[in-house]
Amino acid sequence: MSTSTDRPEPAATTLARGSDGRPVSDRGDTVCVIGAGASGLTAVKNLKEHGFGVDCYERETGVGGAWNWRHDRSPVYASTHLISSRPFTQFPDFPMPDTWPDYPHHSQLLTYFERYADHFDLRSHIWFGTEVIRVEPVEGDRWDVTTRSTGGYGPERTSRYAAVVVANGHNWSPKLPRYEGLEEFRGEVMHASSYKDPAQLRGKRVLVVGAGNTGCDIAVEAAQQASHCWHSTRRGYWYAPKYVLGRPADQVNDMLLALRVPLRVRQWLYHWTLRLTVGDLTRFGLPKPDHRVYETHPIANSQLVYHVGHGAITPVPDVARFDAYGVELTDGRRIDPELVVFATGYLPRFEFLDPKVLGDDAGTGRPTLWLNAFAPGYPTLAVVGLLQPDSGVFTLAHWQAVLFARLLRQRLVRPERAAAFAATVQARAGERYSGPVKDSTRHWFEVGHVDYLRAVQRALDSLEDR
Template sequence: MPTPADYDTPATGATLWRGDRPVSDQGENVCVIGAGASGLCAVKNLREQGFGVDCYERETGVGGAWNWRHDRSPVYATTHLVSSKPFSQYPDFPMPDSWPDYPHHGQVLAYLERYADHFELRRHIWFGTEVVRVEPADGGRWDVTTRSAGGSGAERTQRYAAVVVANGHNWSPRMPEYEGLSDFTGQVIHASAYHDATQLRGRRVLVVGGGNTGCDIAVEAAQQAVRCWHSTRRGYWYPPKFLFGRPLDQIHARAVALRLPLRLRQWIFHLVLRLTVGDLTRFGLPVPDHRMYETHPIVNSQLVYYAGHGALIPVPDVARFRRHSVELVDGREIDPDLVVLATGYQPRFEFLDGQLLDAGADGRPQLYLHAFARNRPTLAVVGLLEADSGIFPLVHWQSVAIARWLRTRLADPAAAAVLQARIDSEAGASWHEADVADSPRHWFEVSHLTYLRALQSTLDSLEVPAR
């Protein structure tokens, strides 16, 4: 395993003091927290704007959520992308032509490792190092305290000109509260603890949650478990991964490129799904209570198939747990011995006071473009997105905007002040063309084209002087 000696070490600047703690001044260097898909992209684009960068990663390798070896990774054995290859790759680093339309998680990790090597990013990353605290300092700067991952070793504090947070938002499980859950004698796990189908084999399984992960696990349970129930609070659309022989997101992108109005696109897709998938109620699935694109898209070719074969039993929301059974809101009782809660994740910034991101009691940050903090021009978040396409292209342009913003602040304060006014006034605005459902699952939902246009407008306002 590489050691810190193999990487550029943070420059040893003047020693400052924060109370009784020594602080090493890192000048105009920027701190990036996390070396997953978003953090790597941030390091690369900050370096291209001429910034010195120190990236801290608590794990021993790159990849973040896509590195299944990491403790916090939500990846399970059969995880594949739900966005197709053209919408899942960085614009300046294409995936291999030989790869399938929907790459496996192992291929995604290999892709991120190649990206890090191609742009020589590892030399800027401190692996096995966790960030303990990020605190504001004088002049818009930040004191970042780190230590060896696992809590051992002495803490070290360094002062940076800016901080870019890229610690991900799919690692802290959102655990629902149910009456009687503590007395239930069966096994209850969050989807983050699901790794492969051996955990389902021979069990009576209840999967709670209608997102892509919940649907994937329910399909695997339909194949492996003695009995499988799938509980959702509402009805959803279940478009297949391929439509007319092409990946679904490519069909959607073609409709968007033709500038078809949202309502017309919704009508067309509803018609196509009725013709291809059919009436969902025939399979015991509830009628969707929304139009297409008004919730985060679920892309699954098999859930309706297994429901139609009786191997997957759709059921409504859980009302309460009993000692040996689960009561549903319609009064039925079922008797699973394994419950998988695919109930999503809570964004967490353990090292940062939530008020710095305008986070309310629910933990939801209020940011411009889900990236720029109000009244904190040297603090940004990258990758805090859910989209109707792949995330990597959005993260690329998001981190380009952050890097150019930090450069413009140094080179053209007047231009930066104009954008800062927009950041302060529009933080928390929606970047989705439809009215999405009001739920934590959709806090960071964006329409990729709407969002890219907003990013382009931001980039157009940033003059990047020659260095």
């Protein structure tokens, strides 16, 4: 196993000059990983395990990325718990303690990542407090990575790497919808990313916009803390309970997936189970879903319907416009919240990278990749964790990292296999790994975990089959 954990010495190894003529320190076969969150950590661990030297840059001072509540870009709030149960969420080769609950708390997740980093001695590879500001392809499929201290002070430094893993996360740049009159609104407005603690809701009239898992969590907290809570959703959704038949719902669902039960049958079974457990939601005044289950990102929340039934949450339709003292809804009703929380999601951002590199020629912000990870024309670049699975993302990020590590190894050992892989990337970029889903930025990276892992399995087999 390689032990090239030594930090680059800018002067000693300078061989080349970058695009702007400044010196570049050549890091040889070392791979650069951007970000030390869940995806970045598993990339460092798996690259290291496959014998590569790794330099990882992390803008914060700790590991865990979004799951580290100390980080200013972390979206977690005091009550954040996992949506997928433990077996679906842990790294496949480093299980969470089996004494933990089915749905651990975010602070346990952070402990888990810190232990992962210590167990596999990953911290010696990570440059904390260092921000990546530019990643540029150079000849020979190599990359110039320019970094500086987080916050922008200190000199910039450019290092040349054999490969780059982009693991900067996609849940930190808030997506704020535009509404007519929002500027005139005199109440308080916040995005869910700045929601941290239920005390922020206490005694207020609160409008929560958005029915993602975060929106539902905040609505449930508002139901208990606020003086009133409206929950505005664009459409009706399926609110799945976290437990079905006394077991975590995703574990029950996966038994059907393991048996390869067709989608239609699973949808029928799911509707039937929901009718038996949650019941008819229109009775509660919630709109009827305009889609079948599995066509939007699943919402796992057992408490929302409960609080609607207790009158603590009033479901309302989409917001039409704001004015100084209130909100007009699309059904013509007027409500007068003091606080509006937009749980409207996040958008991916790769400001250090030319959008064209990730196949985003139109500049919409949506990359075109194969397996949501590999960019056509750039065989030594991978994006890890750019996934919105119907289960935990860390397992999937782990296998993306393993696939990339094996691809890099095959480039050295069996280049013809790596070339065939590159051709596949070119031909199949933009492929989807889920059933039909509603068109929305929320579903840009939506994957069904079994469909996705089957595709990764085929890719692994094609790389390594004898």
